[in-house]
Amino acid sequence: MTISFWQDQSNKPREKFDVVIVGGGIMGAGSAYWLAKRGLRVCIVESQHVASGASGRNAGFLLRGIHTYYNEAVRRYGRDNASMLFRFTEENVQLIAEFAKQTSQSFDYEPSGSYLLACSLEELHDLDESHQLMVEDGFAAEYLKQDPLDRNYYGALHNACDGGVNPAKLVKALIAQSGAQLYDGEAVSSVEKEKNSLLVSTANRIVECDKVLLATNAYSQLLEPWFENRVQPIRGQILVTQPLRKRVLDKVCYANYGWEYFRQLPDGRLLLGGCRQLFQELEVGYADCVSPPVQASLESYLKDRFPEAAGVPIDYRWSGIMAFTEDGLPLVGELERMPNVYFAVGCNGHGFSYGLNLSRLLVDMAVDGKDAGIFSSRRFEPVCS
Numbered sequence: 001m002t003i004s005f006w007q008d009q010s011n012k013p014r015e016k017f018d019v020v021i022v023g024g025g026i027m028g029a030g031s032a033y034w035l036a037k038r039g040l041r042v043c044i045v046e047s048q049h050v051a052s053g054a055s056g057r058n059a060g061f062l063l064r065g066i067h068t069y070y071n072e073a074v075r076r077y078g079r080d081n082a083s084m085l086f087r088f089t090e091e092n093v094q095l096i097a098e099f100a101k102q103t104s105q106s107f108d109y110e111p112s113g114s115y116l117l118a119c120s121l122e123e124l125h126d127l128d129e130s131h132q133l134m135v136e137d138g139f140a141a142e143y144l145k146q147d148p149l150d151r152n153y154y155g156a157l158h159n160a161c162d163g164g165v166n167p168a169k170l171v172k173a174l175i176a177q178s179g180a181q182l183y184d185g186e187a188v189s190s191v192e193k194e195k196n197s198l199l200v201s202t203a204n205r206i207v208e209c210d211k212v213l214l215a216t217n218a219y220s221q222l223l224e225p226w227f228e229n230r231v232q233p234i235r236g237q238i239l240v241t242q243p244l245r246k247r248v249l250d251k252v253c254y255a256n257y258g259w260e261y262f263r264q265l266p267d268g269r270l271l272l273g274g275c276r277q278l279f280q281e282l283e284v285g286y287a288d289c290v291s292p293p294v295q296a297s298l299e300s301y302l303k304d305r306f307p308e309a310a311g312v313p314i315d316y317r318w319s320g321i322m323a324f325t326e327d328g329l330p331l332v333g334e335l336e337r338m339p340n341v342y343f344a345v346g347c348n349g350h351g352f353s354y355g356l357n358l359s360r361l362l363v364d365m366a367v368d369g370k371d372a373g374i375f376s377s378r379r380f381e382p383v384c385s
Helices: 026-037 070-077 079-102 121-136 167-178 217-222 277-283 292-305 351-368
Strands: 014-016 019-022 042-046 114-118 142-144 155-159 181-184 190-194 197-201 206-209 211-214 232-241 252-255 260-264 270-274 314-324 331-334 341-345
Touching (some): 114 121, 121 142, 121 155, 167 351, 232 277
Parallel strands (some): 019 211, 211 341
Antiparallel strands (some): 114 155, 142 155, 232 270
């Protein structure tokens, strides 16, 4: 959001915090949570409201793993890096489970486990190969040669460590636990350096701080030009039915290489998302809308796989803007043009598989100088010989 000259002429109050976090989604909330454990004074500046972006518009899946199956991750990133990535996300799921035990605020955490469901023999082979590699690398997983749901899938990989949450409630619980000052409905117009401090400006205030953390994900390039061509905004879509008469699913489910995903919510509603693979060119950009082709595909999928939902009205349809990167991994780093401005963005549709652990890494980098490793934004810089 931009701010006009006229809007910027008010007598703004000036405040001071140790750290300003821009963005009130899972990454911003997680960062506030970890910073509070260090005793730092933190404020969160959010242009709309908490979890208004993808963090409140996803399916609420907690999955060990990334956007590809393990065998493909090994091919793309190497065996050691694939193992590290899956352990990183597994640890993320564990951190959220621990938080659920510590906080008095419910976010509907369900340690249900997950099924990765094969929609073809080729995908079943990939799950079999992934399972073998995972077991060799010390991961607990179960390969199922038959469809555990009896819904015309070819088989599945069962990950008992996975689960589901209400994502918006989780974000709010983390912020509440952090005690961070929240300024919502305030778009950041600029981040500037002043002597030894940084100034974060909105239409209503100026906040002075030592460090800024950008948790702006798909919207990063709207604030900072460096993210142009590095983070692509992609729209995902979901529908949710009214409650079914009976429970038909007891796990979160990820099918067709993640192009479709579904779960049954605690109140019996069926959530189904995805189906954008045939319309990918249409699902690029920032438009917060649902498109008839994708929604029709979701309804067709619902009809084919879930006859129990026949005649059950659809109560909700929505979209969310995800952030994708060139190589499929998040970008974590410090802006070269402005020291002490750090960022963690681009989770490629798996923000809740990364979020709490990645925000901890971001805080460790900003406060202690920890290297971001495979997530480092410097990985795209040319190597000088």
